[in-house]
Amino acid sequence: MKVNEIIGILKAQVLNEGNLEEEVKTACGSDMMSDVLAFVKDQSVLLTGLMNPQVVRTAEMMDMHCIIFVRGKTIDPAVVELARQKDITVLATPYRMFTACGLLYSNGLRGGCDIS
Template identity: 75%
Template sequence: MTVSDIARILKAEVLCEGDSMEAEVHTACGSDMMSDVLAYVKDQSVLLTGLVNSQVVRTAEMMDMVCIVFVRGKRPDEQILSLARQRGIAVLSTPYRMFTACGLLYDNGLKGGCETDV
């Protein structure tokens, strides 16, 4: 799956393209707690969150993520988008709630990266 595929599946608005909308993604995580993302997330390519602040971009960068999806139609301000552009991270905004957005991506083949995902 690519970032473009995620945008299509989630009916998301592309706010920042990052390095490539055709970047391959294999796993995702959904969280509003960046401390949990830092502590428990390994090898995820996409972060789904409702938290709108610069820590989200910094966390995504530290975890080598290629895309951030803001759920519930949330939109980051220009300062956050500028930081994402500098870091090459795509930023999307979907009208779906977190549970629905994660479910749609899972139904379309994107996994969470857990060993129990089969």
């Protein structure tokens, strides 16, 4: 799935435009950056309701390409500017985390933690 497809699926607003044609294969949703650092592997997209610079720093450390802020919150321009400096796409969706994750999953984006 490409980032520009995510924009349509989540009715998202683009706050920082990175590579919208980039192919992403997995995503995770969390408001706890410590969990993202501890448990997330090879994710391309981070969905979160947390609105601080640590989100961008975490995404950068985990080599994530896109941050999606959920719940229609107002994002601090300093957070968006930091993402711009790190070349990370930033989207905002009015959907809650559960709904946003479900919409992406039902459209083919997986979490990358398939249990056999």
